[in-house]
Amino acid sequence: MAKKKSQSAYTEKKLPLKKRIYRDRYLLCMMVPVVIFFAVFCYFPMTGLIMAFNKYRIGSGIKGVYTSPFVGMQWFNQFFRSVYFFRLVRNTFLLQFWSLIIGFPIPILFAVAVTQIRRKPIQKTVQVATYLPYFISTVVVCGMINNFLSPSGGIVNQMLNRFGIESINFMNLPEWFRRIYVISGSWQSFGFNSIIFVAAIMGISPDLYEAMRVDGANRRQIIWHLVLPSIRPTIILLLIMTLGSMMSVGFEKVYLLYNTAVYETADVIQTYVYRQGIGTSPPNYSFATAVGLFNSVINFAIVFVANRISRKVTDTAIW
């Protein structure tokens, strides 16, 4: 008890503010650059959302963000009434939806399969081989997709020709875009995403395996009755987290893969924001900000709901 008292200056919370500032002066010093960073690059831009409600004049700099004439909900109305609204929301949702349906189960299957290998070096080699695509840049992945699928000299069409099938101009056909996006996305991430499931499976106590084997269970029964139930909490948690990103498609990959011929199925909210705000001249900053804000609000709401569900189901919440 006596020792506790001698430390009271260190742990005591109810010191006057001045004393607390003095005591934490080094911590405050460390936080200064950090706070400046978040203020300049995160919170200050948030105030720029005011642009969504006014008519920003090009060339009026940062000052213009706050002093341009107020137009209320004009940009939102314009967006909701345009043909783009339904198309962008549908495309954004469907790309994420199919990525979830195709991309979510594969890492689990792969993790179950790879943990059946009992020789560690083989297991590690198989795993490393499947991690590789995850670390390749989006530019290179899209470059590979584009060139593999090219009708002039692409390997896929070469193969099709060999079997007497005519070349398909994959990148210019709207019906192919979602498949290309989803399959390449699953290809890139399944190995890396399996890491967490592999770790969960490795964490199962060997005694449980032994007990099942003694009871005469075969491999399939062990997987079905021991392995899968053990990783169920991990699966549910990741599923909820994935659901939280349902309306946020990675901008870069869509941007690098699409072209005007496939806008019908490929254009998503983020690419539209980019085209309206930066990719055209003169740029339409206010309108693009309004569309972006619409997307942020929806994302925020979805994450919020996903987090609520997560707290209910798994007792794990992001905040």
Add this chain to the structure above:
Amino acid sequence: MKKPFKGTLGDFLFDLLIWIFLALAVVVCVYPFLYVLSVAISSGEAVNKGLVVLLPVDLNFDAMLTVLKYKQLWISYGNTLFYTVSGTLLNVVFTCLAAYPLSRKRFFLRKQLNFLLAFTMYFSGGLIPIYIVVTNLGLYNSRWAMILPALISAYNVMICRSAFESISEELFEEAAIEGANDFFILTRIAVPLIKPTLAVLTLYYAVARYNDFFSAMLYITDPAKEPLQAFLRRILLQASTEIMQTTSLSMGALSQSTIQVRYVCIVVSVIPIMLVVPLVQKYLVQGTMLGAVKG
């Protein structure tokens, strides 16, 4: 599996199924890279005739040399090296500076600052406001535009913060009683204790920096400052023929197809990643676990 086979036919078929599935997974992940490499080092003629399917045909390094002689490749490679090394270094330093105070229970602004940090993960000003801020700060076409806007990732700060929190509190208290200030405690005691976590964060930051193309697309138009990814985009996706044009006078260049030059560029850019990933794979496993514990 050298394990002597015992069990039913069903078990055998099940094992077979697993092996086929795994083999397929490995082939799917490795084949595209092998194919790209094979095209890159085959003769232009074989490539144009579509003879290269798996292994190189008529081993030939002309296309490789043509690309390697192209100056802009090395300029952009050098830029990426600079952005990756300096960017990652600053990332890690500032992540520690943010995470350490936020991990100290006695810090009187801890709750408020933690909330402000977490909030940035779920809501942002969006593309346009950030773009206006960065360009109005005079960062357009500046190397700083590649480094500053991505200086600190809130998610990584949280990972780093939990690592600091896992250090025993008594250690800090003792150091404080001995008269050590927080800078000393951070650099001499706390950072060395969370080295494994910092290794993971360094890896994540470095890969993101190396692969960053979006910042360059937004802020960099000067070829002297462009990173490798921006250069690759021109060659791979915008079908730029700049490499062929500059070398059209040299012998052998004419026989090289555009596609071959592109594949050489992929090989050249992917090599560092291919070398690093197997070396750091044990950190990868740790890394995802860090995220999960926090998650």
